[in-house]
Amino acid sequence: MRIFSLATKVVVFLLLLGFAIKNTDSVTLRYFAGLEWQAPLAFVLLLVLAIGIVAGILGTAAGLYFAAMGGAVDHLLVGFQSYFLCPKPLDAFISSLFYFAIAIGLTTLLAWLAAIVPAIRGAFSAQRVLLASGRG
Numbered sequence: 001m002r003i004f005s006l007a008t009k010v011v012v013f014l015l016l017l018g019f020a021i022k023n024t025d026s027v028t029l030r031y032f033a034g035l036e037w038q039a040p041l042a043f044v045l046l047l048v049l050a051i052g053i054v055a056g057i058l059g060t061a062a063g064l065y066f067a068a069m070g071g072a073v074d075h076l077l078v079g080f081q082s083y084f085l086c087p088k089p090l091d092a093f094i095s096s097l098f099y100f101a102i103a104i105g106l107t108t109l110l111a112w113l114a115a116i117v118p119a120i121r122g123a124f125s126a127q128r129v130l131l132a133s134g135r136g
Contacts, residue, residue: 020046 020042027044029037039047 023041023045025041026038027041029039029044031037
């Protein structure tokens with residue numbers, strides 16, 4: 001398993017290295033007030049990836065901090081801590097999948113209704129026109 005993990009990391013690194021070598025063209029980022037910055041495309045993409053990773057880590061850390069603070073406030077006010085973070089991660093994952101399946105099902109149902117209702121109305125309208133004209 002360790003060899004497979006290492007091989008996967010090497011392959012991903014080589015693919016990214018090949019991408020960086022192929023995309024050494026300079027790109028120009030234009031800011032407000034006429035400011036410009038030129039850098040290789042691979043560097044710009046790497047910088048954007050790093051900024052996204054840092055923003056994700058900071059957002060997750062803030063969410064965990066506020067969840068812990070909420071638990072501490074519950075402990076002070078009620079006498080016991082309610083769980084903002086699920087104590088059983090598998091249960092949280094299964095319930096997330098369940099809610100995800102419900103969301104997909106409802107979205108599919110609404111899309112089907114949005115497509116079928118106008119078709120039914122059109123069919124009834126055509127039937128009324130045919131009946132009114134005496135041809136139906």
